[in-house]
Amino acid sequence: MAPIESNSKMLKSLRELPSAPKFDTSTHQVMELFYVPALMRSVSYDRGVGFFTSAWMRMAAAGLAGLAENGGRARIIASPKLEPEDAAALAEGAEALRDKTLRVTLQRSLDELESALETETLAAIAWMVADGILEFRVATPVNALDGDFHDKFGVFMDAAGNAVAFHGSPNDSARAFRNYESVSAFYSWIDGREAERVAAEGRRFELLWDNADPNVRIYEMPEAIRRNLIEFRDRAPRPYKAPAARPEDNRWRHQKQALARFLEERHGVLEMATGTGKTRTAINIINELFERNSTKTAIVTATGTDLLDQWYAVLAGESRPVYRAFERYHEGQAYLNDAEGSVLLTSRANLSEILPRLPKRLTINGLIVCDEVHGMGAPAIVRDLPGRIKPFGWRLGLSATPEREYDDEGNMFIEAEIGPTIFEFGLETAIRRGILCEFDYLELEYEFSSADKDAVRQTIRRYHARARIADAPPIESLYQEIARIRKLSMEKLPPFAQLVREQPEILKRSLIFVETADYGYEVQKILMSAGVDFHTYYAGDDRANLGRFARGELSCLITCHRISEGIDIRSVGTIILFASAKAQLETVQRLGRCLRVDPHDPGKRALVVDFIRTDDIEHDDVGGEASADIGRRDWFRALSAVKRGE
Numbered sequence: 001m002a003p004i005e006s007n008s009k010m011l012k013s014l015r016e017l018p019s020a021p022k023f024d025t026s027t028h029q030v031m032e033l034f035y036v037p038a039l040m041r042s043v044s045y046d047r048g049v050g051f052f053t054s055a056w057m058r059m060a061a062a063g064l065a066g067l068a069e070n071g072g073r074a075r076i077i078a079s080p081k082l083e084p085e086d087a088a089a090l091a092e093g094a095e096a097l098r099d100k101t102l103r104v105t106l107q108r109s110l111d112e113l114e115s116a117l118e119t120e121t122l123a124a125i126a127w128m129v130a131d132g133i134l135e136f137r138v139a140t141p142v143n144a145l146d147g148d149f150h151d152k153f154g155v156f157m158d159a160a161g162n163a164v165a166f167h168g169s170p171n172d173s174a175r176a177f178r179n180y181e182s183v184s185a186f187y188s189w190i191d192g193r194e195a196e197r198v199a200a201e202g203r204r205f206e207l208l209w210d211n212a213d214p215n216v217r218i219y220e221m222p223e224a225i226r227r228n229l230i231e232f233r234d235r236a237p238r239p240y241k242a243p244a245a246r247p248e249d250n251r252w253r254h255q256k257q258a259l260a261r262f263l264e265e266r267h268g269v270l271e272m273a274t275g276t277g278k279t280r281t282a283i284n285i286i287n288e289l290f291e292r293n294s295t296k297t298a299i300v301t302a303t304g305t306d307l308l309d310q311w312y313a314v315l316a317g318e319s320r321p322v323y324r325a326f327e328r329y330h331e332g333q334a335y336l337n338d339a340e341g342s343v344l345l346t347s348r349a350n351l352s353e354i355l356p357r358l359p360k361r362l363t364i365n366g367l368i369v370c371d372e373v374h375g376m377g378a379p380a381i382v383r384d385l386p387g388r389i390k391p392f393g394w395r396l397g398l399s400a401t402p403e404r405e406y407d408d409e410g411n412m413f414i415e416a417e418i419g420p421t422i423f424e425f426g427l428e429t430a431i432r433r434g435i436l437c438e439f440d441y442l443e444l445e446y447e448f449s450s451a452d453k454d455a456v457r458q459t460i461r462r463y464h465a466r467a468r469i470a471d472a473p474p475i476e477s478l479y480q481e482i483a484r485i486r487k488l489s490m491e492k493l494p495p496f497a498q499l500v501r502e503q504p505e506i507l508k509r510s511l512i513f514v515e516t517a518d519y520g521y522e523v524q525k526i527l528m529s530a531g532v533d534f535h536t537y538y539a540g541d542d543r544a545n546l547g548r549f550a551r552g553e554l555s556c557l558i559t560c561h562r563i564s565e566g567i568d569i570r571s572v573g574t575i576i577l578f579a580s581a582k583a584q585l586e587t588v589q590r591l592g593r594c595l596r597v598d599p600h601d602p603g604k605r606a607l608v609v610d611f612i613r614t615d616d617i618e619h620d621d622v623g624g625e626a627s628a629d630i631g632r633r634d635w636f637r638a639l640s641a642v643k644r645g646e
Helices: 030-040 054-059 061-069 084-098 110-119 121-130 192-209 221-226 250-265 278-291 305-315 332-337 348-357 373-377 379-384 408-417 427-433 450-468 475-487 490-502 517-529 544-550 584-592 625-640
Strands: 022-024 044-049 073-078 134-141 153-157 163-168 182-187 216-220 267-272 298-302 322-326 343-347 367-370 394-399 421-425 439-446 510-513 534-537 556-559 574-577 606-613
Touching (some): 030 061, 121 134, 192 216, 298 305, 373 379, 373 408, 379 408, 490 606, 534 544
Parallel strands (some): 322 343
16 A cells, blocks of 8 residues: 655644544444544544454554654553454563663654554554554453443544544444444534533543543553463564654653652652652652662552542552552551562551551661651651651652641651651742643632621630630631631622622632531532532542542532542642631642643643632731731732743
8 A cells, every 4th residue: 555645735633524423334434434534633542442453453554654644642441352462562562662672673664654554463563552652551440340341432632632532332343343333423623512522531531541540450561461461472573664752751850850869868858749740759769769679668658548549540550569558458467468579558547557567677678658748747647656757768758838837846757757858849840841730810809797807806815815824725726716717708608609600611620629518518509509510529428529520520529628639630620719728738739639731621721719808807917817818819829920931
């Protein structure tokens, strides 16, 4: 077959496609009318499919060649039920990524990829993987699901950000196109509803690809081989000329710098803005220490089931055993029996039970990773673990905001046991590099009611009365009581209701932070009157609600503290701060929920909605609450002015 046309002659926009809502094998040539033209116009192709064979790639050769010529990439998630020869080709390519001796003499030019796929499909697949054109992962259901990975969906995207999502019955095999099968298609440029369907499929794929769905385990190719999910077969040479090397994404160089700094210091805190890769940096450190044989065991500790589950999704993709000791998992003793070469993922509450029982020979060169390290200064940890963390040869703390405000004892404990801050990478730098997105800041002004002011005065009087009889608690307790009055002020609700009436679109992909479920109920009334699709996510709520929000099935989630830390949902566009702490720690954590860059929304610009009290009250200088609002406002204003510049 003749080589494909050059870039200049190819139509590159997906908008050139016929926007048919459905294709079926009875009345359409689905491959010729849909798959191949879409691939030829795309720079990315994401596919989740129950069954995959190389025969499909042979049929789609022209489209895949166009994708490659566009500088594009295909990512495929499939069931491990592969034909042995297909598994061999995919595994060979993944191995060639890591082993330069496999990258033998170049034979042909890239414009011959189409004919190579048609005549030497397996070799072509292997080298597409090796060259980063094709990335393949294997999915197996776990936990609540005990069957097969059987879904069939995909997303095409062109260089302009136009996207087409599809969902339907065909597998990626030749046989599928001899069956009666159909595909429903959705186009991002048709209208808002179609665009949301496309975005939802994109979010669902990213959730799976990142191994973040609690009921599906994702394995990269070498790991899948090690776990005997697929087989490895004979090697084959690349059937086409290697494409030009892709430039390294230098925006993320801070992760390598942080790793190097930690290896030099052996203990300390990485202060990295939320969304800049603290977890990935920690995984790199864990892998580096194991590969150097510098550590024999590692413990990762955090708090909150959602965050711990997210950690497990990442750790489980590595090549060593991972034990869990949190919530319903009670594998602490199993870890102690098999600690050498293993990783323990545990809640902070279990550390006092496990650390004293870890043999000294493992502790002395062991690694402990403390995520959201500011939590390690909590009174219970300070009381129960003095001298228990410091014996670890390698001690790593992670946080966007490691300092505990108003808690010198907690801060001193963190520095003594884990170490000082040894590396910083802040929000401003992350936004300038394009690692985090830019955002707008919207201030909703309100004034305290008479009841609010009376409550503050009474709180202050009670504090001073206790002070006169030498029974005053720390001044921080007064700040906290006044802050709670501010967080629960009903005067914030009318300006919010007006905003919802005038700009209901801001609630799309939004998180609303409230102080209590009772206050959240008042917010719910406003959302219900506006017809907003929302749910709550409080301590007692079903964790499935978070998954539904992550997949785009809910527009809005109302929460208290449950997802302030660590949870990664890149499609969140808006946060609404009914409750803002005087301490910056919580505000920074919540801001991080919306600043993550979303690959399915290249132009994403986040929004922060905040409530600023504009009146003053008697003795406000004692509580400092008016100044707290103004200080937070000035900080947000300055940060929202930061532009991407690198």
